[in-house]
Amino acid sequence: MNETAFRAEVAGWLARELTGEFACLRHRGGPGDEEAFPALRKAWERKLAEGGWVGAAWPQAHGGRGLPLELQLAFHEEYVRAGGPGRMGHIGETLLAPTLIAFGTPEQQRRFLPGIREGREFWCQGYSEPGAGSDLAAISTRCWQDGDMWRVQGQKVWTSLAHESDWIFVIARSTPGSVGREGLTFLLMPLDQPGIEIQPIRQMTGEAEFNAVFFDGAATDAGCIVGKPGEGWRVAMALLGFERGASTLGQQMHFVHEMQLVVDAAIATGTAFDPAIRERIADAWIGLRALRHNALRMLAGNDGAVRPESLMYKYAWSNWHRELGQLAMDVLGAAGDVRSDDAAVRRLQQVFFFSRADTIYAGTNEIQLNIIAERALAMPR
Incomplete structure (x- = not known):
């Protein structure tokens, strides 16, 4: 399909679907406005998925449409031009999913990609910490293996939409005494569990889309380590590259x-x-x-x-x-x-x-x- 025809397809679909109950979402939910209509925006994610627009840039082998770059750009431009709302699934679709495709095991890909692609599971990012905002290599949140599980202790901050998410990907220090980029591990963790507390951070905009997330022995299974223990920096930097x-x-x-x-x-x-x-x-x-x-x-x-x-x-x-x-x-x-x-x-x-x-x-x-x-x-x- 040429770009002109593709743009017409995207614009036509949005004109038909961004109506009725979704009409109030036009130009809402962007930065500074992310608390707007969260439940309805999650329903919009499922509508996008039905139209085949979630994960459209992913390889076809992973359930995507394999769109070339010029059509990816066309989609994003037409989406915003039509007033498409801020994406609740953005972090899962454009950050975590490409990381799993590049570094995840086949089991991890089968387990997590469908939930993202179908608009059923939502993700947030556990990188920044109170003492390591701009210096990711200075994080102190730690993790350790406990039988078939891995546990996490520490705090993340400025976590966008954690209170609306199902899962969080976390970078934590797995090697005691390690410093800097060494000894870090990249984990996928369910948020709805004992040992995780989410506290909203009210901003001067009046909104509270950011959160502090506290981990007190929270657990995830060993199959939720992306890459090997100690390779967290490499995985984390690759994820930021997809940004x-x-x-x-x-x-x-x-x-x-x-x-x-x-x-x-x-x-x-x-x-x-x-x-x-x-x-x-x-x-x-x-x-x-x-x-x-x-x-x-x-x-x-x-x-x-x-x-x-x-x-x-x-x-x-x-x-x-x-x-x-x-x-x-x-x-x-x-x-x-x-x-x-x-x-x-x-x-x-x-x-x-x-x-x-x-x-x-x-x-x-x-x-x-x-x-x-x-x-x-x-x-x-």
Whole structure:
């Protein structure tokens, strides 16, 4: 199928299905809004699965459609253009599943991939810790073998949608006394069990999509180790590599929607006639186009190597998005300074508040600059 016909298929399916009970989901559930309609968004995942859109990029041997990159990009762009809601199954489909396909045993693939592909099981990520936010190699959560089971003791934090998830993948230290990247193990754990406590973290947006997850001897069976004990760093880094996939273009389409909200607000408030605001809007548009071209350049490499443009991507988009949030507040003026029941104002306030964290989570600006300097430019530590 050519790209034009494929885009028409995706757009037509969304126009038919994102209606009725699902109509309220349009443009909802994205960053800063992930508490919106969780049960209905899970039902939407099952609807997507019925349409064959969950795992469409996976190899056919694993139940996917084997879509080539250009059609993956087309799907993400048409999805966001139609107002498709934030994906409850994103972490399972685009992070864990490719990791299992690359590193999992056949038994693990048979056990976990169908639940993700059918929209029945939802996953969260147990990486960050209170003392090791941007430095994943400094984690202290530990795990040990106990007969046919593995047990985990410690804490993870900033765990997105843990309270709505069925499973969590955890990186923990399995070799006593090990430091840094050595002695880590990658485990898959059910969340509904004794020994796991999930506590929501209320943010200044008013939402609580993040959580702290406490492990007190929580267990999983030995067949839920991905790779071998001690190989957790390699598996964890491969998973983060999948985060740089085609969904980055979908993220940027979401940014396009937010930017349009800013433009609409500028017109409504009259700030669109302010030359300084007009210049900042133009700069934001230029920056977004630069992000898109860099993402296309990043995705063009198919040799499996980590390319310099991928190392700069997080730093670039997080700073761009933070500036957009500030622009939104300046466009709103005094109306943005107080809590509002106006949906248009409230949405831009969410953009502002949530985007303040963009340059902190998933590696602070300072960490990102170190990565660019050392790994992309080969500068000394």
